[in-house]
Amino acid sequence: MNGIDEPTYEVLPSHHSDPFRDHVVRAYEDSAGDWQKVLGEQLHFQWGVFGHPDAPRPVSLDEAGLRHLERQLTLATGMGPGHTTPRRILDVGCGWGATLRHLAQVFPDCPRLDGVNISAEQLAHCADLVRDVLRPGRVHLYLCDAADIAELPDPEQPYDLVVARGVITHLPPQVYETATEAMARRMRPGSLLVVSETLYSEEFLAREPRPPADADHLALGHRKSLRYITDVMRDSGFRVRDERVLPCPEDAARWVLELKSNIDVHFPEEASPPLEAIRRMATDLAVALLRQEASVHSIVAEKGPA
Template sequence: MSTAEEKIEPVVVRGSTEDPQQDGLVAAYEYDLQTWRKVLGEYLLFEWGVFDHPESPRPVSLDEAGTRFFDRQLELAESTASHVVAPRRILDLGCGWGFLLQRLARWFPECPRLDGANISRSQLDHCGTYLGERGLKDRTNLYLCNARDVRLLPDPDDPYDLVVIRGVTTHFSYELYEASVSALADRVAPGGLLVISDTLYENADASAAAITDDTSDPFELRYQKSPEYFTRVLNDNGFTVRDQRILPSNTDVAHWLLELRSNIETHFPEGVTGTLEELRSAAVHLSIMMLRGQAAAHSIVAERND
């Protein structure tokens, strides 16, 4: 079978409300894959990692640390849910380059349908090839879809039992975060789970500390959310938080960020501009905030009320 036949083609799902952030955020990810792999690792995981582990005395790669973190979140979802977790439909909202969808397919081999939604067509194109080559075409659907338009995803009578949202709402305005959670509430089954990872800030309303030196803020990092605000929006939309903890540790997150900075400076010794420079700068500023306790990575498992 040829690659063209294996590839999963994304379907466009678009509502009537335009998102003013979308074009700028999409443009921030438009480097070629090899550039991103030099920065993030082979798996292209863009959401922290767990390094401090008794079975890992050797140096731990970004790929291993990132996979370990995601697996830990799935373990927490299974151990804290009010029921046995056996999803029949899964959504990865902000599915990136596709590695986590592949991981979910392996973790839940009996799940017949996995959906990935993203605003970046180039990322979805890679997802389609990556997942198709791994035999997942019959189980996977990809959608070019903004988070506010989740209600419009196909087959509303087939609700989601598990939704993964990792490193996504970091980029959302407060209005978009609230709209997306409201939309998810309409599409998640009673007892369905949200598995979330996001950066939350102490005294967020009072501390709009600069995370980067780039006033254009291409990754939309200025919308700092407090843990209290973040969970209140979930509760107001019919979700009960089953588990919330700082994971990875602030030390591990700073380690991950400084690995990114080192990768950029090592692979691009002549210097970088634009998005990569913004990312390099953000890694420095945010790692300092983590080590000072001004911010933390929060792992949240929330369950849809009956």
């Protein structure tokens, strides 16, 4: 990042061949303004916690998304030794920057926060978003494939906290395995990996065919199970400290149906291919969530000894 006044991002060369990468990039080529009409101003794109349906006031998508993030951070920080401030944080697949910005606010004394993403469109928005955090020069952004995390600068400074929310769903299995191994190499023993991911039952995966690449406009074709996700973590030297369904199925179904409603309101005739994909899949996904064939999992894993 080049100074406090003009945040930008650094491009890291890729050492891996991943044809699916272009699908992920295309999924986020629309302007942030269009996505804000669907997700809310803050652009939290990883589900939401709404709370009791009889609450005295409605909960917005922005507030629900922040509640979900805060719930995960509470679970993670409660496991740390004395709630020690992380010295270095990594946000993998940092999106438009909502999670990274919040981490910079929650940990004002953390001297280094890194965000990586493969979408230049999202990183440009993220760079603008972090301008107002305390000492924005602490935040470094990288256009970087998840498989190339090991190539991030300053390998002698290990990460104390790594967050990966909604990114694993975009990764082919080999890329996920490579990225998890790379994260483990760049983390100190005892550090925490916080994951939020949409996962599927083994029965669902056996029954439902993978969508063809030319129809996979959200780059979600590489569906995964909880067992696979956590097995890869353990093989890479992590110990799962906490795993739970979060948000609950009812909140997750409400979240995806609210996205569909916003698309119907703001793009009644036709939306871009990624938004149309959300509109088409929302109802079936909500049903799968309520049937617990799909679920959103929060996972907190600890890096084991070297």
